[in-house]
Amino acid sequence: MRIDKYLWCVRYFKTRNIATTACKKGHIRVNDAIVKPSRDIYPMDKIVLRLNQVNYQLTVLDIPPSRVGAKLVDIYRIDTTPKSEFEAQELLKYSKDYYRQKGEGRPTKKDRREIDGYLESDDNKE
Template identity: 60%
Template sequence: MRIDKYLWCIRFYKTRSIATEACKKGHVKIHGDNVKPSKMVFSGENITVRKDQINYQIQVLDLPTSRLGAKLVDLYRKDITPPEEFEKLELLKYSKDFYRKRGTGRPTKKDRRDIDDFQEDDED
């Protein structure tokens, strides 16, 4: 089975064209090597996929015949992503919260609501 079709079948990407584009951009690797969308996948291979700034590591357990329901995905793949990758994402979220500098423009709607909630707490 092709790598782009496999990633689509196990619901890693919403459409097959998005999976193909990810392969072309070098976000998908098998055993550390960039792959083309037409690369064949076999059972037992390790796939690394960079998505949302996380390097997911997937082990292929079996090849599905078609796109699967969400409950059946774990029969065909094993997620071996180390927990440190998810911790990096959490740190990135916290760093973005404090990134906005004073005087860089108008506050967003969320910023305004946070300010209002903060001021209401001080009045009580």
């Protein structure tokens, strides 16, 4: 089975097209080699998948006949992703420095309207 189809079947991607695009961008490795979407996979292959800033590590157990339900995914793969990958993502999510703080950087659309409104009101006073 193709790697893009496999990742779609075990529900890592919502569509095969998204899985294909991830392969083309180099986000998927099989046995430590960047692969094309058409690469065939076999049981006991090791897959590293970069998705949402997390490097998932999978081991293929079996090839599913088609897309499987969420409860049946564990029959076809073993997720060996270390917990540290998820902890790093949680730290980024709640970090104060991760998102732009209010008042820093470019003004938002609302800020722009307030600035324009303030400047127009000054012009009308003169």
